[in-house]
Each structure stands twice: as C-alpha cells, then as structure tokens.
Amino acid sequence: MSITVRAAAKINLHLGVGRVRDDGFHPLDTVYQAIGIHDDIALSLADDLSLTTHVADHIDPAAVPSGADNIVLRAARLLAEHAGRPATGAFEVRKDIPVAGGMAGGSADAAAALVACDRLWDLQTFDDDLLALAARLGSDVPFSLVGGTARGRGRGEVVEALADPGSWWWVAVPSAEGLSTPAVYAHFDALRPDAPEVPPSSDELLAALATGEPLRLARALHNDLQEPAIDLRPDLGDLIARGESEGALRGLVSGSGPTVVFLCDSADGARETALGLAGAGHEVVLTATGPVAGAHVVVPV
Ligand code: C5P
Numbered sequence: 001m002s003i004t005v006r007a008a009a010k011i012n013l014h015l016g017v018g019r020v021r022d023d024g025f026h027p028l029d030t031v032y033q034a035i036g037i038h039d040d041i042a043l044s045l046a047d048d049l050s051l052t053t054h055v056a057d058h059i060d061p062a063a064v065p066s067g068a069d070n071i072v073l074r075a076a077r078l079l080a081e082h083a084g085r086p087a088t089g090a091f092e093v094r095k096d097i098p099v100a101g102g103m104a105g106g107s108a109d110a111a112a113a114l115v116a117c118d119r120l121w122d123l124q125t126f127d128d129d130l131l132a133l134a135a136r137l138g139s140d141v142p143f144s145l146v147g148g149t150a151r152g153r154g155r156g157e158v159v160e161a162l163a164d165p166g167s168w169w170w171v172a173v174p175s176a177e178g179l180s181t182p183a184v185y186a187h188f189d190a191l192r193p194d195a196p197e198v199p200p201s202s203d204e205l206l207a208a209l210a211t212g213e214p215l216r217l218a219r220a221l222h223n224d225l226q227e228p229a230i231d232l233r234p235d236l237g238d239l240i241a242r243g244e245s246e247g248a249l250r251g252l253v254s255g256s257g258p259t260v261v262f263l264c265d266s267a268d269g270a271r272e273t274a275l276g277l278a279g280a281g282h283e284v285v286l287t288a289t290g291p292v293a294g295a296h297v298v299v300p301v
Contacts, residue, residue: 003043005295005298006295006298007038008038008097009037009097009105010103011261016028016029016222017195026199027153031151033291034291035292036290041072041092041112042092042094043089043113045088045089045120049091051070051090058174063178064099071107071110072093073113076089079133080121091113093109106138111141114145114295115130115297131145143294145294147291149161150162164291165212166213167289168214168263169266169270171261174258175233185225188224214263221252239251245276247264247272271287
C-alpha cells in the first residue's frame, strides 16, 4: 500500500522583514504564492523508516540533505509522536524544486510528508494540529500545506489564505550554488541595523494583487532580503537586469535566494523571457504559473 503527495515551490510576492527578535527569528509580513514547480513524495508501508531521493537533472544530488536529519524523516517522526504510534514507512522523494534556492523546497517536502503519513497511517489529524506541527518543522511549512496565495505573519508561520483572481506567469532561474537562509538574514541584520520592529506592510501588494493586472503586480513586488542576497551574490543583480531586458515585467530574488523569479505578462511573454535567458547562457530556466494548490494527494492509497 502506498500514497503519493505533491507539494509546490513558493515565492514571496512581498517579503517585509523587521528587526531580529530575541528568539533569533525575524518578524515578517509576507505574501506567499505557490507556483507549479513540484516535489512528489511517495510513501509505502514498511516495518522501519527509510528515505530514497531522486533529483531532476538541474539539481546536484550532493546538495540534498540526507540521513536522519532530513526534514521528511523529521516530519514523519513528529507526526508519529503526536499520534502515539511508531514512525514507519519507505519514502521516495522526487525533487524538482531547487535545493537551498529560496523556494521552500525542504518545507514543501515536510508538508507533503505530513499529509502522506496522515493518510497512509489513517490518522485523520485535525487541520489545526497539522498546521501546528508544520510550524515546528519550519517557518514556511504551514504555507506549503495551505498553498495558493496567502499572507504570512509572525516568523512566516501564521498563514491566512487570500483570494487571488489572477493567473500569473513566472520564469524561475535557479543557481548552481545555493545560499544559506540564516546567512542572508544575518547579512540583512548587518546592512539594516535600523530595521523597524514592525515589518513593512504588504498592503500595497495586496491591492495590486486584487486588480489581477500583471503590470500592477510587477510594480508592487518587494523583497527586503534582495539587497543582502545581491550583496552576497552580485551575479543575481546582473541576472535580474538581463531577464528584464528579455521582456520580463520585473525580476525579483525569491525569498532568501539565490533563485531569481521573473513576472511576465502572459504565457508567450514567459516563453520569450525563458528563451532569452537560455540564449544568454543560463542552463536551467523554468517556467511556471501560480497560484497552485498546497500539499495534496495525487496517487491515493
Ligand atoms: O524556520 P526555518 O527553519 O525555515 O528558518 C531557518 C533559518 O532562517 C532560521 O534559523 C533563521 O536563521 C532564519 N529565519 C529568520 N526569520 C524568519 C525565518 C527564518 O531569521 N522569519
């Protein structure tokens, strides 16, 4: 008996970051969107707990965290503990979301693992309990469960689903080398010792989103981690400029980076931008639409 659950990559349309809290996390006012780049997690009944990983051509297998620390196994153990049962099953993870790319690939896997275990073990965990366990696994994991377009507050884990009338076209350019999220946040602290206690509000982005107009949304995109990410990786600034010169409405570092995403005006616009970037020597250029669903079953038990 087995089940397959799919979880999507996220981007942040608005990422307002405030001054670091006493617990080391930063207060956020963010707007997440799940886009059509996915990891699939299959879970089969087994006597013990195991994990094998297969990666897309554009991902370096060595970059994927392995061993007992892998977030998929941590998710399984956490839900098993909550349910008072042993953590058992054989996981097979197929990764297409860039690793350490600022697209919540690990969080997507954790969310998918929670859903897979809940269904295969027939636990029928309450949504609120699943969301609370997700928050313990990482700030982005609750959003990976919810999907669509949503506002995130707290350290990102307090998620409120939003109506999103648009169908948005994105081009994503991952980097061969990942960026560490804590390192980018630490660099934000160094560059912005005067950061406000209350993070910059996403109100302007929400107003633009409600119009459904790509140009309005493009103008409102905002990421407070973009400056530290580009300071650590100046090539990202060049990539943004290149994509914008190839027809994208706007380029933006995704979360803490180093993936750069470009908002385009249409499917044709996305294809044109992707071709231009491939022609400029970027080996991996992905196109995707958003919003898409959060972690959901694609092959039932
Ligand atoms: O919550 P998560 O495990 O994904 O966070 C990874 C790291 O990113 C944290 O240890 C912290 O350094 C940084 N972070 C932060 N503020 C947030 C979210 C993450 O400083 N709101």
